[in-house]
Each structure stands twice: as structure tokens, then as C-alpha cells.
Amino acid sequence: MAELVYSLIASAGVDRRQIVGVGVGAPGPMSHEQGLIYRAPNLPGWVNIPLRNLFSGQIGLPVVVENDANAAAFGEFKAGAGRRAHSMVLLTLGTGIGGGLVLNGKLWRGRFDNAGEIGHLIVQVDGRACPCGQRGCLERYASANAVAELLVEAVRAGKPSILADRIRANEALDARDVLDALQQGDALARDTWEHSTRHLAIGIASVQHVLNAQRYILGGGLAKAGAPLLDAVKRHLEQTYWKIAPDCPEVVLAELGSDAGAIGAAMLAREGAPASAAVGSEARGRSS
Amino acid sequence: MAELVYSLIASAGVDRRQIVGVGVGAPGPMSHEQGLIYRAPNLPGWVNIPLRNLFSGQIGLPVVVENDANAAAFGEFKAGAGRRAHSMVLLTLGTGIGGGLVLNGKLWRGRFDNAGEIGHLIVQVDGRACPCGQRGCLERYASANAVAELLVEAVRAGKPSILADRIRANEALDARDVLDALQQGDALARDTWEHSTRHLAIGIASVQHVLNAQRYILGGGLAKAGAPLLDAVKRHLEQTYWKIAPDCPEVVLAELGSDAGAIGAAMLAREGAPASAAVGSEARGRSS
Numbered sequence: 001m002a003e004l005v006y007s008l009i010a011s012a013g014v015d016r017r018q019i020v021g022v023g024v025g026a027p028g029p030m031s032h033e034q035g036l037i038y039r040a041p042n043l044p045g046w047v048n049i050p051l052r053n054l055f056s057g058q059i060g061l062p063v064v065v066e067n068d069a070n071a072a073a074f075g076e077f078k079a080g081a082g083r084r085a086h087s088m089v090l091l092t093l094g095t096g097i098g099g100g101l102v103l104n105g106k107l108w109r110g111r112f113d114n115a116g117e118i119g120h121l122i123v124q125v126d127g128r129a130c131p132c133g134q135r136g137c138l139e140r141y142a143s144a145n146a147v148a149e150l151l152v153e154a155v156r157a158g159k160p161s162i163l164a165d166r167i168r169a170n171e172a173l174d175a176r177d178v179l180d181a182l183q184q185g186d187a188l189a190r191d192t193w194e195h196s197t198r199h200l201a202i203g204i205a206s207v208q209h210v211l212n213a214q215r216y217i218l219g220g221g222l223a224k225a226g227a228p229l230l231d232a233v234k235r236h237l238e239q240t241y242w243k244i245a246p247d248c249p250e251v252v253l254a255e256l257g258s259d260a261g262a263i264g265a266a267m268l269a270r271e272g273a274p275a276s277a278a279v280g281s282e283a284r285g286r287s288s
Numbered sequence: 289m290a291e292l293v294y295s296l297i298a299s300a301g302v303d304r305r306q307i308v309g310v311g312v313g314a315p316g317p318m319s320h321e322q323g324l325i326y327r328a329p330n331l332p333g334w335v336n337i338p339l340r341n342l343f344s345g346q347i348g349l350p351v352v353v354e355n356d357a358n359a360a361a362f363g364e365f366k367a368g369a370g371r372r373a374h375s376m377v378l379l380t381l382g383t384g385i386g387g388g389l390v391l392n393g394k395l396w397r398g399r400f401d402n403a404g405e406i407g408h409l410i411v412q413v414d415g416r417a418c419p420c421g422q423r424g425c426l427e428r429y430a431s432a433n434a435v436a437e438l439l440v441e442a443v444r445a446g447k448p449s450i451l452a453d454r455i456r457a458n459e460a461l462d463a464r465d466v467l468d469a470l471q472q473g474d475a476l477a478r479d480t481w482e483h484s485t486r487h488l489a490i491g492i493a494s495v496q497h498v499l500n501a502q503r504y505i506l507g508g509g510l511a512k513a514g515a516p517l518l519d520a521v522k523r524h525l526e527q528t529y530w531k532i533a534p535d536c537p538e539v540v541l542a543e544l545g546s547d548a549g550a551i552g553a554a555m556l557a558r559e560g561a562p563a564s565a566a567v568g569s570e571a572r573g574r575s576s
Contacts, residue, residue, distance in 0.1 A: 029532070029533045086399045087398065108391065110501060110535070111374045111375050111500055111501055114535045117497040117500075118498060121497055121498065122411060122493060122528075125487065125490055133530045134493070198413075205410060206494065209409055210389070210409065210498055211396075211498065212400050212402045212403035240422060242408065242421045242422055244317070244421065245400065246400065247398070249399075
């Protein structure tokens with residue numbers, strides 16, 4: 001990582017003194033304030049790593065470390081689908097469902113730097129088991145992985161689908177395959193898509209009753225589906241959401257794709273490091 | 289209301305010039321910014337009432353109008369169970385479940401002045417119908433009214449209870465009766481209490497995954513139960529909540545009872561009126 005920073009500075013021909021800081025979007029759980037990764041399940045051996053101080057020591061520049069989904073939310077807020085929103089929620093629809101909140105122009109991290117875990121909202125008491133230990137989590141119904149899993153389970157339970165042969169051959173399917181089958185007229189694929197997008201709309205309705213945000217942004221792998229995702233979620237939200245107050249939010253697709261996290265982390269670095277980051281004279285007050 | 293203000297000022301012997309403003313906690317839906325009550329279902333004829341300007345004109349003092357549950361949340365934050373919390377959520381457990389959020393010392397009203405409607409979080413897709421038009425709302429399982437309703441429904445469906453005779457005589461029961469029966473050893477009352485408090489814990493877990501707040505405060509009529517409520521919710525929350533991150537919130541009972549709204553509204557008036565309130569030279573910048 002440090003070598004990459006040195007080579008980027010060199011190739012860009014930038015004077016180091018012009019660089020306010022370096023932002024890192026990192027997997028959690030982590031502490032933004034301390035710049036510490038508690039544990040990174042996909043990076044074996046990363047346990048209690050003081051990433052900010054290690055990295056800052058290597059590159060001699062202030063470093064801001066942020067949860068990757070938070071960084072993506074801030075990226076969309078500053079330069080993507082969240083621009084000028086009073087308040088916004090990013091949902092990253094992938095293996096699970098992550099997310100981030102930007103309220104009044106500031107990233108809302110919560111007390112434990114763990115806000116925006118929208119995927120673990122419980123939408124069905126005693127529902128589908130989740131690896132997190134809970135049951136009925138939103139991401140067990142509406143993540144990209146869940147879309148494929150739900151269809152596979154239905155086929156194994158005997159429902160017909162044009163994907164049945166591939167499933168019986170133990171081929172790994174993803175949400176893209178379900179969407180392709182839907183577009184070829186497969187009824188089970190259509191029912192699965194409706195089921196998942198309806199649950200996603202119900203999750204958004206629930207978050208909205210808590211937060212009353214202006215805008216919800218759909219990102220992550222599933223959002224590559226584009227209009228079929230957006231249209232279905234908006235249609236279900238309209239049916240689900242209450243009519244007693246005019247506070248239904250806007251729902252839009254993310255704009256920055258997988259660059260959102262890098263852009264957001266850089267924007268956060270520009271806003272300044274937490275007060276506890278003592279590297280270099282550039283360190284600023286807390287960014288939130 | 290205006291007469292009450294005049295008589296309070298007289299009886300307190302306060303110089304009017306010392307009064308910064310008057311805070312009103314009002315039922316919603318409403319606009320804090322505009323000081324406007326859109327509709328007050330329990331006050332017939334109150335439709336689009338510009339309460340702030342009407343009231344301010346009557347009393348010649350700046351007025352701040354706030355949603356009553358928000359005002360109660362701010363009261364608990366300033367002078368009750370929410371003191372010094374980084375972030376807190378009040379849940380008012382009564383006919384339904386209302387609530388308010390105080391984040392970083394500020395009331396969070398949301399884009400449409402309607403944040404904190406915790407009772408309409410959907411915890412059970414296709415669950416119990418709610419007058420709001422949704423199905424599976426938290427308040428249909430865990431409000432004071434729901435506790436009584438669930439027990440009545442179970443008795444009507446044939447389950448035994450020491451309350452059965454009163455129910456067959458069409459006597460109106462409330463949550464207090466259920467708690468009394470539980471304390472007399474009634475198994476159905478105990479199951480009902482467990483069911484409702486478990487749903488409440490699941491609602492808190494869901495809100496926590498979104499907000500990551502430090503503290504949840506249980507208020508409203510049901511909170512008068514005290515320890516039997518608090519202990520059950522904490523026990524269920526421990527069983528429900530994930531173990532993968534140490535971000536489970538504190539859960540406590542409200543301290544200010546039905547004074548919370550008045551105290552909070554007064555505190556909000558002290559913080560200043562919204563920018564759009566142009567009554568008197570005391571009007572300040574927005575309070576959030």
C-alpha cells in the first residue's frame with residue numbers, strides 16, 4: 001500500500017506538501033477514531049491492526065481510516081447519487097447488505113463506529129438464519145447472494161425453472177442468472193425477484209420510519225441490474241409505505257460503482273483526521 | 289393556551305423580557321420549521337393550523353413548536369435518562385410506539401420532520417395489520433395496547449387465563465392487567481409479556497444496526513411496569529443481538545414521565561426558534 005502511494009505521487013508529479021492526507025476505506029469492524037482494524041474476516045491475521053499509524057508512519061502523511069461502506073456512502077454524497085441530499089442512506093447489495101448514512105452533510109458513524117449495517121435489520125422475526133447469529137436479517141432476503149440462494153432453494157424444493165438443470169448440476173448461480181431467467185420469462189425467477197425486491201422495499205420503509213432521510217441509494221453488485229431493480233423496489237415501496245404522511249424517500253441507483261469507497265475515503269481525508277490522529281502538522285479536528 | 293401562559297407568567301412573578309421563548313409539544317404530523325400542524329387526529333378540526341404564528345401572536349413571545357415525541361426525547365436528553373448520551377433513542381410505549389432521536393446533542397428530525405416513528409418499523413413481513421396501512425409494524429406487537437390485545441385474542445382463541453372471565457364479559461383490559469396476571473402466575477400472561485418484550489428487543493436491535501446509538505430509553509405508559517419490562521427487554525436483546533461486534537446499546541427506563549415533553553419543548557425554545565420564525569427580535573438560528 002505504501003509503495004502504491006509513493007508510485008502514485010511520482011506518476012502524478014504532485015508535490016508531497018500539497019497532499020493534505022490519504023484516505024483508506026477498510027473492512028470492519030474497526031474504529032475510525034483510533035484508526036484501528038479490530039478484525040478483517042477476509043484478511044487472515046488482521047486482528048487489532050493500528051492501520052492508520054502503521055500506514056502513516058510508512059508514507060509520512062496523515063491518514064484517515066474509514067469503514068469501506070461508510071467511505072462509499074460519503075463518496076456518493078460528495079460526488080455521486082447523493083449530491084446535495086439533506087440526508088441519505090447508501091445500501092450496498094452484494095454478498096450481504098452493507099451501508100452508510102450521511103446526515104446533514106456528515107457521515108453518521110454512531111457510538112461504536114458501526115452505523116449503517118442495514119443488512120442486519122430484522123424484517124422477519126424467527127425468519128431465515130443469518131451467519132451473524134440473528135434470524136430474519138434483511139440481507140438473507142434481499143442481497144445479491146440471497147436472490148440466487150432463494151431461487152436455488154425453491155428449485156431444490158421442486159419448483160420448475162429454466163435454471164433447474166444448472167442447479168441440479170451444482171453450478172454456482174448468481175443474481176445475474178436469476179435476472180436473465182426472468183427476462184426469458186421464467187416464472188420462478190420472476191417470483192424470486194419480486195420476493196427479494198419487496199423485502200428490500202420493506203427494509204427501506206423501516207429505516208425511513210426511523211431516519212426520515214431524503215434519499216436511498218442502491219449500490220453494490222445487485223445494483224448493476226439497473227432499471228429492473230430500481231423499478232421493482234420503487235413499486236413495492238409505494239405499496240408498502242404508509243399514506244398517512246408525505247415522507248416517502250427518493251430511491252436512486254448509485255453512480256460511482258466500485259470507485260465510491262476510494263473517492264469517499266479521499267474526501268474524508270480532505271476533511272481532516274480525527275483529533276486523536278497526531279501525525280504531521282496537517283492533522284485537523286474531527287471530521288464528524 | 290395563551291391564557292395559561294399569561295397566568296403562569298403572573299404567578300411566577302417573572303419579567304416577560306426574561307423569557308426567551310415558549311416551547312410547545314404538539315401531536316403530528318407537523319412541520320417544526322414552519323410551526324404548522326398538518327393534522328391532529330385527536331383534535332378535531334385541526335388541519336393545517338399555523339400554531340406557532342397564532343400562538344406567538346397571542347402571547348407576544350417567540351414560540352417553538354415541536355412534535356411531542358421529539359420534545360419528550362429532547363427532555364430526557366437534557367434532564368432525564370438521556371443525559372450525556374452521545375446518541376439516544378426514546379421509545380414511548382403507549383397506544384402505539386412513538387419516539388425521538390437525539391444524535392450528537394441535536395434532535396434529529398429528518399428530512400420531513402418525521403424521524404423516530406419506531407412503532408412503524410416492520411418486524412414481520414405480512415404480519416399483523418396496522419391502522420397506518422402497513423402490516424407487521426412493531427407497535428402491533430409491543431405497544432401497551434398490543435400487550436393487552438394479544439392476550440385478549442389468545443383467550444378468544446381458546447387459551448386459558450385467569451383473565452378469561454373478564455374478557456368474556458367484554459371488560460376492557462390494559463397492559464397493567466396482563467402484568468398483574470403474570471405476577472399471579474398466569475402462564476398466558478407470561479407468554480404474552482415474553483412475546484411483546486421480545487419483539488420490542490428485536491425492534492431495538494434493528495434500529496441499532498441502522499443508528500448505532502449509545503442508549504435506548506423506554507418511556508410511555510408501558511414503562512410504568514418498571515423492572516419487569518426493562519429486565520425482559522434486556523434479556524431478549526442479549527439473545528437477539530449479534531455477537532460479532534461489541535455495539536449493543538444501553539437500555540434504560542425514562543425518568544421524566546409525562547413531563548418529558550414539556551421540559552423538552554422548553555429546552556428547545558431556549559435553544560432558539562427555526563430561522564423562519566420571525567416573531568420578535570429574540571428569534572435565533574435554527575435549533576438543528
